[in-house]
Amino acid sequence: MQGRDVCGETAVSDLEYSVKDGVATILLNRPERKNAFTLEMIDEWARVLREAEADDEVRVVVLTGAGEAFCSGVDLDRFKGEKRSPLAEKEYLGRRVHQVAYAMQELSKPAIAAVRGVAVGAGMDMSLMCDIRIAGRSARFSEGYIRVGLVPGDGGCYYLPRIVGVANALRLLWTGDFVGADEALRIGLVSEVHDDDAVLDAAYALAGSLAGKAxxxxxxxxxxxxxxxxxxxxxxxxxxxxxxxxxxxxxxxxxxxxxxxxxxxxxxxxx
Missing domain, CATH: 1.10.12 (Lyase 2-enoyl-coa Hydratase; Chain  A, domain 2)
Known part of the structure; x- marks a missing residue:
């Protein structure tokens, strides 16, 4: 989908934001890193969500990833080896990473995630923040944190039980197992499954329909x-x-x- 670039003069960036026909698109654009996000991307992500909320021309937001993945979570190579105190860790999450969750909570307009490929860890959590998830057949979801001895750091324990129920959520959170598109549909994690090349069309068709409502x-x-x-x-x-x-x-x-x-x-x- 082509639209007006409102992120500045750079045509290609790690996160691109565009608006067309009442639908805003947030594109995670690091396909070579499976769209793993950086802190700079997080800052921009939260900013454009607030811009979308304030813009009366925007009626629906679509979130997707470039290439063959949705989002593999935080870019560990950017943070590898960092040692933070407990207070610094809490502030790192609350002041930076969690700003996307807060901006999504403030978004009064429908948000649709179009997911192809992996959505892992915080990448899965980012999809859970959306109101509706539409998946490609290649979609694979995993909370993943438990595999490296961590607790879900970006809202998984909050969002997932509300979407799939407590038992299914705990199973996914405790095991870190991957869930494919068909299983995700069965447990209510996603609402539609399409061939990969039709996922964005399906997301924009729904977005266009919602944009046409009062x-x-x-x-x-x-x-x-x-x-x-x-x-x-x-x-x-x-x-x-x-x-x-x-x-x-x-x-x-x-x-x-x-x-x-x-x-x-x-x-x-x-x-």
């Missing part, structure tokens, strides 16, 4: 679902009644209703 309603649905995970029924229904009151007061809501009656495509103006 943007405020889409965002409030996402907010309600995630907030509802930590609420009781009464609180969830109280929240949704407030959201409904706001949505029904908008021009976009009236346009959606009129277009439905007239059997035509709506024209949304986000107001």
């Amino acid at each position: 943007p405020l309603a889409v965002q409030l649905i996402k907010r309600s679902v995630y907030q509802g995970l930590d609420q009781d029924l009464r609180a969830a229904l109280d929240l949704i009644s407030s959201h409904m009151a706001v949505v029904t007061s908008t021009e976009d809501s009236a346009e959606a209703f009129t277009a439905f009656k007239e059997k035509r495509e709506p024209l949304f103006r986000r107001r």
